[in-house]
């Protein structure tokens with residue numbers, strides 16, 4: 001079975017849904033942000049601050065290529081779809097699930113968040129970024145799951161039933 005790659009904007013629930021899917025499917029879980037921090041021995045805010053976003057994106061591509069392509073649930077960073085090479089790789093190697101979440105819901109979920117470098121940008125810029133990224137999420141997605149007002153359990157169940165359909 002191909003690995004499941006969860007894609008979606010910051011705050012779409014990729015990490016918590018991956019953990020829940022793990023207990024349902026008994027597959028391994030990987031998280032590209034965590035893998036970047038482990039591999040490069042730096043946390044993500046420091047990578048953005050000291051090396052810049054472009055270097056972070058290079059690290060992200062390298063790590064994507066290191067993920068397991070079988071029986072693993074991979075939570076990806078929200079910007080993984082920015083690079084065409086990543087979109088192609090995802091489409092070739094994974095079953096890709098886009099967790100679609102509205103701007104209003106994302107804002108609600110991340111209201112207290114100060115840990116994500118891009119989330120510290122102006123609200124208008126972040127909303128524009130979501131709009132710009134939407135077509136790229138759609139492009140890679142094998143399945144699209146709308147997450148607004150659903151629990152993690154409901155979303156995980158929906159993913160499993162769609163993939164098994």
Ligand code: S3P
Nearest residue numbers: 009010033077078079116117118
């Ligand atoms: C980013 C999202 C983050 C992380 C980095 C950049 C983005 O991951 O990869 O801060 O560009 O949207 P999450 O989507 O898990 O927050």
